[in-house]
Amino acid sequence: MTFISRPARARAIPLTGPAAKSLIETLSFAAAALFLVMLALFAAPQARAQGDSSVIVGLSSDKFPDTERALNELPASGLATAPDIVEALAANRLYFNGPARKLYFADEAGKMFDAATGEPSDVMASALKKVRINNAVRRSLDAARGALTLMSPDPAKRKAAADSVFKSRDATALPLLDAALAKETLASTRKVLEEARAAIVAGDSGANEVQRLEAIDILKSRGDQDAVSVLTTIASWSEGRVKAAAESASSVIQAKLALWRNVQNVWYGLSLGSVLLLAAIGLAITFGVMGIINMAHGEMVMLGAYTTFAVQEWARTSHPGLLNYSLFIAIPLAFLVTAAVGILIERVVIRFLYGRPLETLLATFGISLILQQAVRTIFGANNREVSAPSFMAGSFDFGSLQIGYGRMWIIVFAIAVFFALQFVLRATSFGLRMRAVTQNRRMASSMGIDTNRIDALAFGLGSGIAGMAGVALSQIDNVSPNLGQSYIIDSFMVVVFGGVGNLWGTLLGALTLGVANKFLEPIAGAVLGKILLLVFIILFIQKRPRGLFALKGRAVEA
C-alpha cells in the first residue's frame, strides 16, 4: 500500500498547496485506491499507445528542450521500448526521420528498430539524422536511465541507477524507487536507494515534516559532499524545523569532511610524492651517485612515455587483446630503450666530460633539446594519446576520501621501483661494483673492476629507471615532447633536498615535498605554494648543505 499512496500524494500536492496537507494525508488512502483502479482500467493498454506518439514526437523534433521533455516523460510512459531508446540515446545510436516524425534505434550491431513498436526495420541509418544531446538533455537522460534501470537484474546497474536518481532528485521517480526498495535485498544497494528516496522526500515541500526530518537524518548519515549539496539546497528555501535540521546536518557533515580533508591532503601529498620519487630516482643514480648533472634526464622520462605510446599503438593495431595489459609490456621495454639511449649518450658524450660539471651541464642540455626536436619530428608536435587500462580507471571510496586507482597504482609502482633499485645496489654484484667505483674509482680499478663499463651501465640504469617513470607519468600527464621539462627541476630539487648520493634521502625528500606541497596548496594557492616550498628548500640547504641524509666519511671527498 505504501507503494501506491506516495506517488498519489506527491502528484496531488502541487494542485492543492501546502495548506491542504493534512487533508491529503487522510485522503491518500482513497487516492491510492483510485490510482490502482485507474492503473488497472486504462493505464496499461491505453497509456502505452498514447505515450508512444507523444514521447517519440518530442525526441524527433531536433530541439533540445523537446528532447529533454520527452525524456522526462519517458520512464512513466510505460513504453515497452523505453529502456532501449534511452540506452540507444546514451550510446549515440538513436535516429530520427524529421519530416515523418519517426524514431529509430540501432542495437550494438547496428541493426535498426522502429522505436515505437520495437519491430526490426530496414531503414538505413545514413538516411536518418542522429538525435543530438547537450548537457541538459544528458541530465534528463541520466535520470531516465536511472529510473528505468532501478529494477535491473545487475546489482551494479541498480546501484548506478540509484546514484543517478539521487543526483537528479526527480520526484516522478519516487514510485519506481519504492517499488525497487520493496524488492531490493542487497544491503549496500538498499542503502543507496534509501538515500535517493531521502533526497527526494527531504526536498519535497509537500511531504510531512516528520518524514522530511527522517529523510534529513538519512542524508546526514550518508555524510559526503553530495549530501551537503542536497542539504544546503533544502536549507536555502525551507522553513522552521526542516531548515534547522538541514543546516545542522550539513554543518555536522562539513565538520567531519574538514577532518577528512587533512587525510586527503596526506594522500594527495603521497601521490604527488610518488610521482616526484619516480621522476627523481633515476637522477639519484646519475646525479646522486655518479655526480653527473644530467639535464637530459627529463627527456629519458619523455622517451619512456613515448615507448608506452608506441607499445599501445602496436597493441591497438595488431593485438587488441593485449591493449589492457600493454603497460606491462611497456615497463620493461621502456627500461631497455631508455637504458640503451642512456648508455649511448654516456659513451658518445659524457665519458669525455667526467669531472667537468659545467661542460656536462651544457652538453646534456644540448642533448635534451636534440632529443625533444627528434621526437617532435618523428611523432609530431601534438600530444599523443595513451589510454588508461581498465584496472587504473575509476576510483573507490575510503571513508570520505575518494581514491583513484590510477594514483594508487602509481604509488605502488614507485615504491616497487625504489625497492627493486635498492636490491640491485645492495644485493647484486653489479651494485657492489658500482658502489665501489663511486666510492673510490682508482681503488676499484686496481681491484680489476672495469670502471668504464660500470660507468656506462650505471648511467644506463639511471636512464632506464627514468624511462620506467615515463610509463607511469604517461598515465597522468600529457605525452608530448615537452613532458620531461616539467620534471627536471623538481627532480633536482628532490635529490638535493634528500641528500646527494642517498636513495633513502630521495624517498623521504620526495614524500616530504609532496605532502608539504599539498598542505600549502589549499592555503596559499598553487603558485605561491610552490614558491614557498622553493624558499624553504633554499633555507634548508643553507642550514644543511648536504640535504636530509648527508653522506659521511671518506665517500664525501671522493
Next chain:
Amino acid sequence: MSLTRRFMLRTAGAALGGALAFASPAAFAQGAGTIKVGILHSLSGTMAISETTLKDVMLMLIEEQNKKGGLLGKKLEPVVVDPASNWPLFAEKARELISKDKVSATFGCWTSVSRKSVLPVFEELNSILFYPVQYEGEESSKNIFYTGAAPNQQAIPAVDYLMENEKVQRWVLAGTDYVYPRTTNKILEAYLKSKGVKPEDIMINYTPFGHSDWQTIVADIKKFGSAGKKTAVVSTINGDANVPFYKELGNAGVKATDIPVVAFSVGEEELAGIDTKPLIGHLAAWNYFQSVDNADNKAFIAKWRAFTKNDKRVTNDPMEAHVIGFNMWVKAVEKAGTTDTDAVLDAMIGVAVPNLTGGYSTMMPNHHITKPVLIGEVQGDGQFNTVWQTSGLVVGDEWSDYLEGSKDLISDWRKPLSCGNFNVKTGKCGGATK
C-alpha cells in the same frame, strides 16, 4: 592563448633552437616578379605544438592563390622563419622578414607575449601583421590586424550561455598564471558582478605553467560546487596543463552534467591527445569548429587533408582566422592595386570575406573582425558539437567595457581619427583618464 610555460628554459634553448630552424622552403618562382609573404610561427620549442599547423595552413593558402594566378599578376612567395618559441627571437625574426626579405605582409605569432615583442618592430618599420589567435584585448595597433577573438567574442558569450541555458550561479575562474587568463578573468569578474553574482559565488584560481598535479584543485572545485547552487568552471588554463586537468576531472568523477567546464584554449588540436570519453559534455567557446556543417567548411577540410596528405588531420579556430586574414589581405591588395603598406592599411578596413561558418567576416575600423560565437560540447570522438551560437555576428571589442581603465577608450584607424586608444571622455587620443 598567450605567453607560455617554462619560457625561462626556452630562452636558454633559443640559440640551439635557432640553429635547428628550417631554411625557408621557398617553393615558388623567385626574383623580382614575386610578392613575398612572411610566416612567423614557431616550428620548434613549446609552442611548436600549436604553431606548426598554422605555418602549414599559410603554405596551403599561398599555393592555392598561386594556382589561381597569384596576386596583381605576380606569384606569391612564402618566407618561413622559425622564432623557436622564444619571445625576443620573434622580434629579431620579424625585423629580418621586413628589412631583409622585404615581405609585404606577415602572418604570425600565437602567444600574446610574442605579439607584444614584435609590435614595436612592425610599427617602427611600418609593415603589416595578421594575428590569428584569441587574446585578452586591451590593444589596437595601426600595423596589426587581429583576426582571432577579443574577449567579447569568446569569453562573455560563453558566460552568457552558461547563465541562461545551464542556470549557473556559482563560478570558478581557473587559469594559468599569466597575462591572458588574468586579464580575461578580470573582465569576467567585473562582468559577473555587473550581472548580480555575489563575490562569495566566484572562486578564482591560478596555477603555474605546466601544472600537472590537479588533485587538490579538483577537490576544491568539487567542494565549491556542492553549495547547492549550479556551478561551472571557466577555464583559461593554457596548453599542456589541460590534459592532466581533464584527466583528474574524469578520475574524480566530475561530469559535465554536474559541473561543466568551459574552456577558451582547448580546441580540436588539443583534444587530439586525450581520450575524450570522460569529457563528453564539457564545453568550449570558439568562432569556428571543425564540425560546422556547411559546404565551405567541408571543402576546406578536404583541401587541408589533401595538402597534408593525412586524412585524420583536424582543423581549428586559429586556422580559420588565418584563412579569413589571408583572404582579406588578398582582397585589400587587389582593391589598392599595390602592396604598399599605407595603401593596404587603408584598403583593409571594410573588406568582407566569407568565413567558414557560413557567413561573412568584415574588417572593422578597430582592426578587429566580426565573427559568430559558437559554443560546442566535447564529443567522444574529440570533436565539438555546436549547441548554441550567436544569432548574428559579433564585432570584436578591443577595449573592454567592463574594465575601469579601458571602458572609455575606442579605436578607429580611419582617417582623420587614426587612433588606437581614443578617449571618448577627454576627446583625446592617448589612453585612459588618469
